[in-house]
Amino acid sequence: MLAPALRTNASLRSLSLSSCNLGAEGAAVLVECLRDNSGLTALELKSNALGRDGTASLASLLPHHPCLARLDLANNKIDAAAAQPLIAALPAAAALTALLLASNALGEAGGAAMAEVLRGTTLTELNLRSNQLKDAGAAAIADALSGHPTLGELVTSNNGLTAEAEAALDKARRVCAKYTSWLCAVARACVHARACVRCA
Numbered sequence: 001m002l003a004p005a006l007r008t009n010a011s012l013r014s015l016s017l018s019s020c021n022l023g024a025e026g027a028a029v030l031v032e033c034l035r036d037n038s039g040l041t042a043l044e045l046k047s048n049a050l051g052r053d054g055t056a057s058l059a060s061l062l063p064h065h066p067c068l069a070r071l072d073l074a075n076n077k078i079d080a081a082a083a084q085p086l087i088a089a090l091p092a093a094a095a096l097t098a099l100l101l102a103s104n105a106l107g108e109a110g111g112a113a114m115a116e117v118l119r120g121t122t123l124t125e126l127n128l129r130s131n132q133l134k135d136a137g138a139a140a141i142a143d144a145l146s147g148h149p150t151l152g153e154l155v156t157s158n159n160g161l162t163a164e165a166e167a168a169l170d171k172a173r174r175v176c177a178k179y180t181s182w183l184c185a186v187a188r189a190c191v192h193a194r195a196c197v198r199c200a
Contacts, residue, residue: 006033016044018072027054031061041067046074046100052082059085062093069095074127075103080110087113091120102129102155111137115144118151125153133159138169145172152176 006012015034022030027050034040050058055078062068078086083106090096106114111133118126118141133141138161145151154176156169 003029003033006030006037010037011039012037013039014042015040016042017048018044019047022048022050022054024051024053024057027057031057034061035064038065039067040065041095042070043068044070044072046072046076048076050076050078050082052079055082056085059089062086062089062096065093067095068093070098070100071096072098072100073104074100078104078106080105080107080113083110084113087117090117090123094122096121097123097150098125099123100125100127101131102127104131106131106133106137108132108134108137112140115140118144119148122150124150126151127153127155128159129155130158133161135162135165138165142168142172145169145176148176 006015017030020026022045027045027048030045034043045058048054050073055073055076058071058073073086078101083101083104087110090099106128110131111128114128115137128141131137133156138156138159141154141156142165145154154169154173161169
């Protein structure tokens with residue numbers, strides 16, 4: 001019943017199908033239904049047991065949705081291998097500002113892979129809570145945070161981190177927040193300067 005409606009609804013902007021037991025097969029059908037809807041801005045699919053194939057299907061959707069700003073894939077059995085297509089597609093998702101991957105299993109390898117592309121994203125919110133990142137994965141994320149122009153909220157709780165790793169992440173968060181604030185101040189100053197020129 002839902003699939004035909006999704007195929008013809010070009011005005012759909014937000015879709016929530018959490019806890020619908022989609023699985024990989026359902027995800028593939030959903031992606032096909034949304035292929036021509038380029039105006040979608042928010043997609044919530046947490047707790048759907050997407051696994052590797054389902055996550056790959058969702059990753060293929062990102063380049064075709066230039067307006068997608070929020071993607072929630074929490075609790076979907078996504079390990080490091082399953083996350084690879086999604087992570088690889090992130091730089092092409094120019095409008096994506098919020099990515100929620102809590103309660104998955106990225107592990108150290110997934111954390112490192114995420115860190116490699118993080119600086120090339122426009123994310124302002126990244127939730128990696130309960131992903132078994134351990135210290136190695138957290139260290140990679142902390143390093144990638146340095147100088148990130150937009151990321152303001154990073155959730156990494158319940159990842160089996162030592163006190164040293166937690167401290168490194170906290171320090172990286174503070175540096176990133178200061179850099180983001182500085183960029184915002186520069187942007188405001190530029191807007192003000194342009195306004196003054198127009199008024200002169």
